Amino acid sequence: MLCRERINVVNPARSASEFADFFVGKVNAIRAATDGAPAPTFNDVHVESPLRRFQNLHVDDVVKLIHSAPAKQSDLDPAPTWLVKDCVHLVAPFVTHLFNMSLSTGSVPDAFKAAYITPLLKKPGLDVDVVENYRPESNLSSLSKLLERAVCNQMESHLVDAGLFPRHQSAYRKGHSTETALVKVCAGLIQQMDSGHHVLLALLDLSAAFDTVDH
Secondary structure, X not given: OOOHHHHXXXXXXXXXHHHHHHHXXXXXXXXXXXXXXXXXXXOOOOOOOOOOOOOOOOHHHHHHHHHHOOOOOOOOOOOOHHHHHHOHHHHHHHHHHHXXXXXXXXXXXXXXXXXXXXXXXXXXXXXXXXXXXXXXXXXEOHHHHHHHHHHHHHHHHHHHHOOOOOOOOOOOOOOOOHHHHHHHHHHHHHHHHHOOOOOOOOOOOOOOHHHHOOO
């Protein structure tokens, strides 16, 4: 089944080079605008068991990762996802070795960094002839996303066990979402109004927020 974003139409008059130049130029402009910003500062937090290295995966761990992966796939994948799942017990030992080499050396294979990029309209009804109305969707290979999930699982487990998640963070946490964030904000507003206080709510929206993070 095609998701709604996939039915967005790209103007055939626009070339891949035009989109690439625009997306790269947009990031370069943000870098230039923030070039004089001070470097971020970090404070060390003491934890009883710091995460010094990632744990090696077992074959069973990789089998679970593959089975739980969505049916999606990338044009960069040499084999369709359904076939990998059907042959999971044949491929899992090799994938496990590959992932463990990456985790132990702290190195990600170059092939895992390549992405198939598709320009998608930000929302329906926008002018398809204006490149500014598109956002780039990066589709990584299935193995790359599986490795990312393996790392994320270990990172999240450590952050939870060590109590390092900010108390009010809703993103990227199990059992939290935009809904829980809204409930927290609304509850706070109502509580203060019930106490007879005046309440002001300041909202900040960053344009192309993820583009402001220099990876």
